[in-house]
Amino acid sequence: GDLSTRKQQVDSGVPQQPGGRAGRPAIQLYLYRPSSVCIVCGMDTDAVAPGPSFARNGVEHGLYGEFTDALNERVRYSVRLTECALTIQKISSSSDQNKVVFNLTDCVGCRAYNGEDEADVGAFFSAYFYPSKRRWMSSGTARQRVEQCFRVALVQEPLVNLQEAERWACAIRDASVLQKSRRDGVVYSQLPRSCRVMLLVNPQSGRGQALQYFYGHIEPMLTEALVSYTLVITEHQNHARDLVREADLSQWDALVILSGDGLLFEVVNGLLEREDWEEAIQTPVGILPGGSGNALAASVHHYTQSSPVWGEELLLSCGFLLVKGLVSRLDLVSVHLSSSRRIFSFLSLAWGFVADVDIESEKYRHVGAMRFLVGTMVRLASLRVYQGRLAFLPVRDTPQTGQGTRDRATPSTPPKSSSCSSQPSGPNSSPNQNSCHSANSIQNTAHNSSNNAITTMTTEPRPANQRGPRDSLLPDLEQPVPEHWTVVKEEGFVLVLAMSQSHLSEDLLAAPGATADDGCVHLFYIRAGISRPALLRLFLAMEKGAHLAIGCPHLVYEKVTAFRLEPRSSEGALTVDGERVDFGPVQAQVHGGIARLISG
Numbered sequence: 001g002d003l004s005t006r007k008q009q010v011d012s013g014v015p016q017q018p019g020g021r022a023g024r025p026a027i028q029l030y031l032y033r034p035s036s037v038c039i040v041c042g043m044d045t046d047a048v049a050p051g052p053s054f055a056r057n058g059v060e061h062g063l064y065g066e067f068t069d070a071l072n073e074r075v076r077y078s079v080r081l082t083e084c085a086l087t088i089q090k091i092s093s094s095s096d097q098n099k100v101v102f103n104l105t106d107c108v109g110c111r112a113y114n115g116e117d118e119a120d121v122g123a124f125f126s127a128y129f130y131p132s133k134r135r136w137m138s139s140g141t142a143r144q145r146v147e148q149c150f151r152v153a154l155v156q157e158p159l160v161n162l163q164e165a166e167r168w169a170c171a172i173r174d175a176s177v178l179q180k181s182r183r184d185g186v187v188y189s190q191l192p193r194s195c196r197v198m199l200l201v202n203p204q205s206g207r208g209q210a211l212q213y214f215y216g217h218i219e220p221m222l223t224e225a226l227v228s229y230t231l232v233i234t235e236h237q238n239h240a241r242d243l244v245r246e247a248d249l250s251q252w253d254a255l256v257i258l259s260g261d262g263l264l265f266e267v268v269n270g271l272l273e274r275e276d277w278e279e280a281i282q283t284p285v286g287i288l289p290g291g292s293g294n295a296l297a298a299s300v301h302h303y304t305q306s307s308p309v310w311g312e313e314l315l316l317s318c319g320f321l322l323v324k325g326l327v328s329r330l331d332l333v334s335v336h337l338s339s340s341r342r343i344f345s346f347l348s349l350a351w352g353f354v355a356d357v358d359i360e361s362e363k364y365r366h367v368g369a370m371r372f373l374v375g376t377m378v379r380l381a382s383l384r385v386y387q388g389r390l391a392f393l394p395v396r397d398t399p400q401t402g403q404g405t406r407d408r409a410t411p412s413t414p415p416k417s418s419s420c421s422s423q424p425s426g427p428n429s430s431p432n433q434n435s436c437h438s439a440n441s442i443q444n445t446a447h448n449s450s451n452n453a454i455t456t457m458t459t460e461p462r463p464a465n466q467r468g469p470r471d472s473l474l475p476d477l478e479q480p481v482p483e484h485w486t487v488v489k490e491e492g493f494v495l496v497l498a499m500s501q502s503h504l505s506e507d508l509l510a511a512p513g514a515t516a517d518d519g520c521v522h523l524f525y526i527r528a529g530i531s532r533p534a535l536l537r538l539f540l541a542m543e544k545g546a547h548l549a550i551g552c553p554h555l556v557y558e559k560v561t562a563f564r565l566e567p568r569s570s571e572g573a574l575t576v577d578g579e580r581v582d583f584g585p586v587q588a589q590v591h592g593g594i595a596r597l598i599s600g
């Protein structure tokens, strides 16, 4: 339904209706009451003359209109829309002081509507912006909601006024769609306009506030951006996985989760367990932070090169990226567990200190993201050494044609699924022979069973746990690692951490150089012998991603495409994407860019 009330604020120069207060946004319900809108369109004044490329209340290379403040008819504004900005200026003012320019890269939508008062002939349009602004009372910037509302009352005919409001709304929407902040070197595709999203919310995630976050921040934003969604509230573990495995994906342009990373782990693995996994994994996935770790959400925000944000500011940032709808590639790591199970990870594999902190701090969940700090202090007090063997395939030693490296040139028509196997290949197999890339089309195609690119199965379908891309770099887990792999001499570790994204949690920038689709795993390990203060210094430095610059002799960092870890001590946990997995030998290989992630 329509939004029905909102906070209104008119500042000295320009009427604004910010939905949240400055600084950290609180959870608020934005209920819309259009009658509170404050600008009247159609005043005949020459105080601010339109530029030569504008027609008054008409379009040439933009739009120009003149307005008065409905709350004070003596205050008038000129409004200009160009291809990249909406500029609002107080007409009576001769200086530029009262001019406000809204960049359309910050605009998520605009809509036209009638007022609640049936006797009112005027119509309205509202434009919704989320510019990055300085925080109130603290340093840095964060996105904050700003609404600009205009009343159109050109004539006494309500329909004509509504058509004029719709013309402005449409022009602002169209111009905003074209204005997106893209990073150099990233290949994007685009969600369709008015896209359809399946939005999965885990009400238990984090401190149990995910649904509040949804209704307070995300639902209004989706409505503003005309994104239609189906809300699914997960009821139990593996609910999302089962749902995604069976869903008719042609109904959705994206699968988005509002939760911790664990729910996206289920979605990704559900997609790869489908018979049509090659096409299914092309469905863009998105993340909205609702957990206590929120590592992928923090990474996605970090990739936009914006200053760090946390909590609800991070939620707003990720919500903004979702409705802007840019999609890039996402690496997945195929992880073979000792139980012969294979799972796919988009985030991390941890053993030792980090994994133990993650699992042991579950009991401090009520303190939110602080649980990791508490857990770190507790585990530091009883620091352990974990015995095991580690081997890896450095990026520099990886065959260029093999899987695990970034391959943007992969043809868009996938090979037949029947030629693929999820089982590890023998050490002598050629990566080319074994490679089974998914369709790496950057087009945002409908998930249509008549699509030519979709491969039909010509042989017996593989069981769900054997689907997904073939791991051409991995030998059998019982076989020794290939000779060209690097085997670590030491067998005593404090931690081993394999990162696919930049962040380990909202405030731990573990792999500063990582991107979502760099085609490698950022492998860190800390050798036994590090002192408690040195380890603490490393974690404190990690908050700003400065741990590698400390020069700690116990910390080793390698970019790899595959690795194997064989724990020898029985204590400690093994986690994949923050979830505990079967303890024992494990090996993994990266599949560069096989999934798609809503990012910026």
Ligand SMILES: Nc1ncnc2c1ncn2[C@@H]1O[C@H](COP(=O)(O)OP(=O)(O)OP(=O)(O)O)[C@@H](O)[C@H]1O
Pocket (backbone or CB within 6 Å): 202, 203, 204, 205, 206, 207, 234, 235, 236, 237, 238, 239, 259, 260, 261, 262, 263, 264, 266, 290, 291, 292, 293, 294, 578, 579
């Ligand atoms: N309604 C539910 N009740 C209980 N568990 C659920 C429910 N929905 C999903 N789950 C499971 O909860 C687990 C944790 O979810 P998720 O990682 O999304 O949140 P979180 O653990 O709070 O986040 P974080 O790891 O950042 O603290 C997942 O394995 C998921 O399967």
